[in-house]
Amino acid sequence: MKVDYLIVGGGLAGSLLANELLDQNKSVQLINDPTLKSSSSVAGGMVNPVTGKYLTKTWLDDKLFPYLFPYYRKLQSEFGITCIHETGIFRPFSNEENKAHFLNQIEKNELQHYVSVIEDSEKVAPFYAAPLGGLLINSSGWVDVPKLLAGIENKLKSKEAYLSEKFEFEDLVISDEKINYKNIEADRIIFCEGFYVKDNPYFNWLPFNPVKGETLLATLPNYTVPYIVNQGKWVMPIAENTIRIGATYSWHELDFISTERARADILAQVSKFLKSEIEIKSQAAGVRPSTKDRRPIMGPHPKHKNVLIFNGLGTKGVSLAPYLIKTFLEFLFLEKDIQSETTIERYYALYS
């Protein structure tokens, strides 16, 4: 079998990339190991242009946010699913000082088009302590990543472009002109293995800094709040009477095992602003493929120009992936430079 692109990894990075390449009339073969746990399978999927206690704009917000909603809407209509939920994010004012600080940050960071002030917190009142109101962040919400990836997997399978198996490095043969892997010949191979890049002999020298995260799934009867509510931890309405709560950040014990510590941390934080009793149904853990400088890593291996990486989506893959894939395709097809903050070239000096 001969294809233009062989892609390794069927998380958000590899799946969206494969889908875009197919839409650009390129032939693709994606290899994904279903026995490995992925970050994408547990991601909250939140998109948020304004984050943190200083209400900082997300990096590249002016490029990412106008692009990402039409992008995901197009996919959901193609697959006949609902995977994007443009809910808005409500951030209650915790006290007068916090209110004054947030209002000041709106002016200082010029956030007027992203943020509105809600004085009357009627919609959240039965469930949350928000007597002073709060901020509503627009252009925000969440993407149901597993549902979206299932749509892409079905599309790839229908085009015989999906292999459910582990990629074995000893079967890879690289020459200047082509890539051979078992019975597949490809012009280029692109690695999108998320956290498992640590096992990739071509790219394991890159400065990744993975972050473990955990979330809880809970029921809350008669829950009617339409927004994601965020005050340090977030509470996301995902189905009738069902919420997801998250997330934790840990740079230790990088595995996919749920812990008592994370559960206690989430519950302690959320009980400060969620007034209602919840019943925990399940807990999930994953490892985010973050990097030391918190920027993705894209581009060709220093020695093999037809061996590439698209990884490092970190904590914000859902916001970053659509726009960065666009820039990556411009590099692949038009040889446009990858921007300096995301190109792998910034690390070539580390390769020996």
Ligand SMILES: Cc1cc2nc3c(=O)[nH]c(=O)nc-3n(C[C@H](O)[C@H](O)[C@H](O)COP(=O)(O)OP(=O)(O)OC[C@H]3O[C@@H](n4cnc5c(N)ncnc54)[C@H](O)[C@@H]3O)c2cc1C
């Ligand atoms: C708890 C938690 C909450 C999060 N919340 C958010 C959020 O709210 N918003 C947001 O934007 N992001 C969030 N993220 C981050 C998000 O999940 C990532 O940015 C994104 O999903 C990374 O996608 P990826 O494809 O790079 O990696 P992954 O999703 O990990 O996918 C890698 C894939 O590669 C495959 N693979 C690896 N090695 C091989 C091999 N040798 N052979 C075959 N296949 C292989 C694996 O099977 C896997 O499917 C969260 C992450 C966690 C853990």
